[in-house]
Amino acid sequence: RRVLFRSIGPDADALYFLCKGSVNVCVGGAAGDTPVRLASIDAGNVFGELALLGGAPRTADVIAATKATVLQLKTGVFAALSSEYPEIRAKLVAAVARSLSERLRRANVAIRALMR
Numbered sequence: 001r002r003v004l005f006r007s008i009g010p011d012a013d014a015l016y017f018l019c020k021g022s023v024n025v026c027v028g029g030a031a032g033d034t035p036v037r038l039a040s041i042d043a044g045n046v047f048g049e050l051a052l053l054g055g056a057p058r059t060a061d062v063i064a065a066t067k068a069t070v071l072q073l074k075t076g077v078f079a080a081l082s083s084e085y086p087e088i089r090a091k092l093v094a095a096v097a098r099s100l101s102e103r104l105r106r107a108n109v110a111i112r113a114l115m116r
Contacts, residue, residue, distance in 0.1 A: 004070065005048070007058040012051030014072045015096070018043050021068030026061045039103060040065060049096045052078055 004016070004023060022042045026035035038060060041047050047062055052075055082089035 002064045002068075004062040004064060004068075005058060006061045012048065012056065012058045013076075014048055014074045015046055015052040015078065016048045016062075017071040017073070018045050018047065019069040019071060021064060021066040023047065023068055024063050024065045026063055027059075035061065035063075039106070043068075046096060046099055049100060051075065053093075053096065 005012075007027070018041055020043050022040055024037045025039040025041065025047065026037050028035045041062075048058075050056055050059065052073070055075070078089075078092075
């Protein structure tokens with residue numbers, strides 16, 4: 001299983017489109033600890049969106065769960081694209097917002113289950 005990016009390392013500077021396969025979003029795993037899977041992401045979705053929208057450091061590791069095909073959109077390319085094609089920017093930001101909203105809903109369900 002290939003690590004696509006780690007929470008510790010280079011600055012977050014890209015959004016990734018998962019075209020084929022699946023990835024796991026994990027935290028922990030440093031110093032021999034077992035990583036905890038926060039989410040699984042399947043083809044047709046994006047990850048790394050916090051970098052694109054907020055420029056903040058990565059918050060988790062992303063590890064390929066299966067053979068994956070991924071396209072990368074660097075933040076600088078996105079900025080240039082946004083200036084020239086604002087309609088594409090609007091559609092991409094709306095799609096990312098839907099993805100984040102769904103992930104937040106799932107996280108809320110998981111947190112509620114843990115509190116019981």
